Amino acid sequence: MMDKLQFIRQELESLKAAGLYNTVHEIGSAQRAWIMADGRRVLNLCSNNYLALADDRRLVDAAKEALERYGAGPAAVRSIAGTLTLHRELEEALARFKGVEAAIALQSGFMANLGVIQALMGQDDEIFSDELNHASIIDGIRLSRAHVTRYAHADVSDLKLKLKTSPRKKKLVITDGVFSMDGDIAPLKEIADAAEKSGAMVMVDDAHGEGVLGRAGRGIVDHFGLHGRIDIEIGTLSKAFGVVGGYVAGSAVLIDYLRQRARSFLFSSATTAADTAACIAAVKILESDDGPVKKLWENALYFREKTRALGYNTGRTETPITPIIVGDAEKAKKLSSMLFAEEVFAQAIAYPTVPKGAARIRCMVSASHSKGDLDFAVDKLKKAGKELGII
Numbered sequence: 001m002m003d004k005l006q007f008i009r010q011e012l013e014s015l016k017a018a019g020l021y022n023t024v025h026e027i028g029s030a031q032r033a034w035i036m037a038d039g040r041r042v043l044n045l046c047s048n049n050y051l052a053l054a055d056d057r058r059l060v061d062a063a064k065e066a067l068e069r070y071g072a073g074p075a076a077v078r079s080i081a082g083t084l085t086l087h088r089e090l091e092e093a094l095a096r097f098k099g100v101e102a103a104i105a106l107q108s109g110f111m112a113n114l115g116v117i118q119a120l121m122g123q124d125d126e127i128f129s130d131e132l133n134h135a136s137i138i139d140g141i142r143l144s145r146a147h148v149t150r151y152a153h154a155d156v157s158d159l160k161l162k163l164k165t166s167p168r169k170k171k172l173v174i175t176d177g178v179f180s181m182d183g184d185i186a187p188l189k190e191i192a193d194a195a196e197k198s199g200a201m202v203m204v205d206d207a208h209g210e211g212v213l214g215r216a217g218r219g220i221v222d223h224f225g226l227h228g229r230i231d232i233e234i235g236t237l238s239k240a241f242g243v244v245g246g247y248v249a250g251s252a253v254l255i256d257y258l259r260q261r262a263r264s265f266l267f268s269s270a271t272t273a274a275d276t277a278a279c280i281a282a283v284k285i286l287e288s289d290d291g292p293v294k295k296l297w298e299n300a301l302y303f304r305e306k307t308r309a310l311g312y313n314t315g316r317t318e319t320p321i322t323p324i325i326v327g328d329a330e331k332a333k334k335l336s337s338m339l340f341a342e343e344v345f346a347q348a349i350a351y352p353t354v355p356k357g358a359a360r361i362r363c364m365v366s367a368s369h370s371k372g373d374l375d376f377a378v379d380k381l382k383k384a385g386k387e388l389g390i391i
């Protein structure tokens with residue numbers, strides 16, 4: 001009989017042959033500096049738990065209380081079964097935190113990008129997208145069926161040129177705020193200037209900026225003082241906020257429209273009461289205490305300086321995302337597995353997540369790490385890097 005799945009087997013084999021087959025480690029503990037991965041206690045340099053909120057008692061207690069009061073599941077999509085009081089409270093808290101008129105909470109940052117791009121843009125419109133934008137932006141653009149023009153990474157001159165020659169009436173510029181694989185920050189002010197000149201809307205995905213940039217982690221718009229000039233902000237609740245979920249923040253009219261048109265809002269159930277209550281607790285913590293953001297930055301700068309001093313190439317990072325760029329995918333994998341054997345969990349990342357020949361291990365520093373933890377990682381990086389001839 002014909003093997004209809006032969007193409008899948010072939011593809012898996014070629015991924016393995018190219019060193020691109022992804023093995024997922026199994027985590028047996030809460031997210032914190034040291035975790036249990038595949039049954040071993042390892043230092044965690046993989047998570048986006050920037051502010052150490054993922055296992056914070058205040059979030060856990062809020063989730064427990066909501067679970068008791070509202071039960072386990074939302075039972076249907078919000079537009080049909082109604083929206084929990086907690087969803088409204090979270091949206092109000094997020095709007096306040098980001099300094100915008102309104103916000104809509106969704107299941108994830110990925111779903112936020114899918115929902116908003118498809119709702120706003122159609123076949124007659126044009127989207128200008130940074131070539132290194134996140135996969136969920138790329139997929140949102142595909143769903144919208146709008147014309148897409150990629151501009152060179154963070155290159156505002158290229159963007160300007162492309163905006164100028166566009167014949168379309170409705171235009172949208174989309175950029176990641178902090179680029180997730182390199183840790184560099186988008187030139188958002190210059191992007192906003194260019195977009196304003198040509199009447200284009202601007203959308204920024206702040207997934208790695210919130211909790212990191214701006215006053216007490218209010219994000220990239222706050223960092224550059226661009227309040228009122230960015231039309232659409234996308235956020236995730238799964239990174240610095242420590243839980244799960246996503247949102248869109250912006251003007252009241254935008255959010256009102258998304259409640260009518262965003263398919264991820266209309267056709268998919270919401271986050272649970274427990275998740276939502278934990279998210280509210282996280283926003284409140286950020287509003288009352290900038291200590292975790294300060295600690296995050298102290299750790300990030302310390303670790304970056306130490307790894308650079310060892311001779312590693314950390315690329316163009318300006319944030320706690322610290323790539324250690326190795327180039328060859330096999331070598332990056334080897335470095336990652338040698339580190340894992342030495343109790344440091346830092347995942348190798350290769351094509352297609354990053355360009356071919358730019359494989360790396362991506363180290364995520366957080367507020368949960370102590371100086372001792374970071375020194376431990378640096379020591380192991382030194383040993384493994386020397387053994388592999390990288391440094």
Ligand SMILES: Cc1ncc(COP(=O)(O)O)c(C=O)c1O
Nearest residue numbers: 108109110134180207236238245
């Ligand atoms: C820039 C960016 N946007 C969106 C997402 C998706 O967020 P979530 O995990 O909430 O779906 C991510 C997470 O990987 C991201 O890095």
